[in-house]
Amino acid sequence: MSELHHECGVAAIYHLPGTPRSPLCPSHGPSEASRLIPRMLLDIQNRGQLSAGMTSYDPDRDELLATHRDLGSVTEAFRLSHRGKAEALMTRYAGPAAIGHVRYATCGKDDLSYAQPFESPHIKRRKWFSFAFNGQLANFAELRDRLLREADHHIVRATDTEVLMHEIGREMSGDLRPTLLEIMRNIAKRIDGAYSLALVNALGEMIVARDPMGIKPVSYAFDGAMFAAASESVALLNLGFDSHQILSLAPGEAVTVTPEGLSVDRFAESPRRAHCFFEWIYFANVASTLDDRSVYLARKSLGEELAALEDLPIDADTIVVPVPDTSKCAADAMAFKLGVPSVEGLMRNRYAGRTFIEGGAGRLAKAAAKYTPLREVLEGKRVLLVEDSIVRSTTMRVLIEKLRYVGGAKEIHVRVACPPIVAPCFYGIDMSTVGELFAPPFIARHGSDVGGDAAGATFAEMAAELGADSLRYLPIASIARAINRPSGELCQACITGDYPTPCGQQLYEIALGSGSPEAGGQRTYEAVRG
Structure with missing residues (x-):
């Protein structure tokens, strides 16, 4: 059915420092695990073909977070049909951690400024972050208008992704030093809608979260050295994870990954589940398994x-x-x-x-x-x-x-x-x-x-x-x-x-x-x- 389309899909990869090389890691080594993102995005290309992008983190690079985004399919955005151009991109954006995104617009214009991930630079590393978002905030108008009523606030794009970016930034304003899990816990209280989210900051911290009702799907896997997550399990299966390693993130839960390790925690109560049935009948790749x-x-x-x-x-x-x-x-x-x-x-x-x-x-x-x-x-x-x-x-x-x-x-x-x-x-x-x-x-x-x-x-x-x-x-x-x-x-x-x-x-x-x-x-x- 060519006339109905999903908003987007997200992906994340992280090779923990100080751990042996994962067999899933590319031949270039753990410091270039970001090379796996285009491969993962190809497996969830069914979720969006308007634009694709990635943000990588590298502690040894002056530009701790670096973002590449472009219009078109994954192959077009990452120049995969041209070996030299693709290799130049992968070298430029190499890093042990990265997030990725494919987009189809349910709101906002079809131009490059709406492509994700959205990066929010800051002089303080803990406030410098980039995130990818799948879903839609039903109370977008309320959140947008509240932001605009406050002094000196301005919104450039007609998209809930930008509103969400500002909501995340507000949680870190001034001298506040919340953890990524605390940020998600606070934001969840103000959000009505569906979302899966992958975020990485300039401290090398990553979080992958799923809305409290589980409307949007998220799968993740971990093998002791490599963590990966995506909107659909097929992206993880094709990386080489065993099927028993691949789990569905529970509604209202988030996976936090730092250089020190990984934890799965609840950030919001889940009074009921409301998995989108369309994922099974149309949107998801037929090779995927969603919520078992x-x-x-x-x-x-x-x-x-x-x-x-x-x-x-x-x-x-x-x-x-x-x-x-x-x-x-x-x-x-x-x-x-x-x-x-x-x-x-x-x-x-x-x-x-x-x-x-x-x-x-x-x-x-x-x-x-x-x-x-x-x-x-x-x-x-x-x-x-x-x-x-x-x-x-x-x-x-x-x-x-x-x-x-x-x-x-x-x-x-x-x-x-x-x-x-x-x-x-x-x-x-x-x-x-x-x-x-x-x-x-x-x-x-x-x-x-x-x-x-x-x-x-x-x-x-x-x-x-x-x-x-x-x-x-x-x-x-x-x-x-x-x-x-x-x-x-x-x-x-x-x-x-x-x-x-x-x-x-x-x-x-x-x-x-x-x-x-x-x-x-x-x-x-x-x-x-x-």
């Missing part, structure tokens, strides 16, 4: 749930076709349960460009260029088209038209491995207004309950609008079963309208009242005044 649940197995279970709902007659002309690429697990599992072939009737051109940075007609044109139907596979077939979710419907409309008129499909029945998206996300997914969503108008016309007869009428009207012969969504109960966690431990706000934080619920009420996709050119998140 395999992404692959979760998507496989979603496909089995879809098969259990199928009410069409199955004959020799029936085939299952996934929308590349995140739907393939669900489609294969659904097809196996139904006893029909799962075939790749759609080929994705991975070099057609990134449709998510285009708006309106641009997004439509990119979606049309990205997928090629195979007539040899589709002609005369009843197609069960499996998609992971439908948000704005731009891509789905294009696909159905191409399957029918270019691919020659006899029938097209859309099957969605997710319930209808009925509410915006204010925790880091690029859908922050009700007006941009496909499902709400149809559900409003037929009643809020999409069960029973209402579901049939609602889905029939949706199918007609898309140009499909039929449409089915999974019920909400399927999500918790597939992820194998209680529904009370998941954030399902975008499919229920029930948000896990007070400010998230408040923003939803505002979004319901706005009724326009981009009121005043701004997302709900940005337009609110605290």
Whole structure:
């Protein structure tokens, strides 16, 4: 689904001084462990392709913290296709500790000044820090306006990352000397939202923290010499850590690493958990394991749930076709349960460009260029088209038209491995207004309950609008079963309208009242005044 995107991903690496060289360390030695950051970022590139960057720490360098950021993919930002340029960058930013970031913008402009990590230089080493942030602060407006009301404060960028940077800096103002854990403890009391964060300072201290509800995922591993953390476990697995060494950081906990060692501590109470269910059904790499649940197995279970709902007659002309690429697990599992072939009737051109940075007609044109139907596979077939979710419907409309008129499909029945998206996300997914969503108008016309007869009428009207012969969504109960966690431990706000934080619920009420996709050119998140 090319029209929905996550905000970003974070990574961190630290080779402790005075310890034997880790077998995971590059051949250049512990003092250049930072060379591992681009490799880690490549493994979480699915979380952001707008920009990439890293900050390294080196106690033997005049510039104790040095930051490199650029627009584009990891390969583009770190010049990985040019050996000489890539080596020059790795030499320039070598160090035993580093943090990294990949970004897609849910807020703020698409320019280099918004790329992360954000570095905050200072003459005092304890106040000089850089950090990378994944998530979104639902009370961004309140925090921003409070900062601006105070004398001599100014904010340059329309992003919560800058607000968070100022909040961190305020904790170290004057003669205050809090530890990194104390800083996180104090900031957490003022923040409403979702976040994972990696920070390194000029003293060689690092902290990796996860929000108290665990909305955003963080995995970490330690082998006695090398510490590593990332938004997803696949980045650590591909570094060479054994799977039993890789752990999910608990909600409200942080890992602090200093030249003296490592500790895992709680910085905030965790009254409930609210893991983002979209991580399992769409965002995360299929090779990742999040909070002890395999992404692959979760998507496989979603496909089995879809098969259990199928009410069409199955004959020799029936085939299952996934929308590349995140739907393939669900489609294969659904097809196996139904006893029909799962075939790749759609080929994705991975070099057609990134449709998510285009708006309106641009997004439509990119979606049309990205997928090629195979007539040899589709002609005369009843197609069960499996998609992971439908948000704005731009891509789905294009696909159905191409399957029918270019691919020659006899029938097209859309099957969605997710319930209808009925509410915006204010925790880091690029859908922050009700007006941009496909499902709400149809559900409003037929009643809020999409069960029973209402579901049939609602889905029939949706199918007609898309140009499909039929449409089915999974019920909400399927999500918790597939992820194998209680529904009370998941954030399902975008499919229920029930948000896990007070400010998230408040923003939803505002979004319901706005009724326009981009009121005043701004997302709900940005337009609110605290």
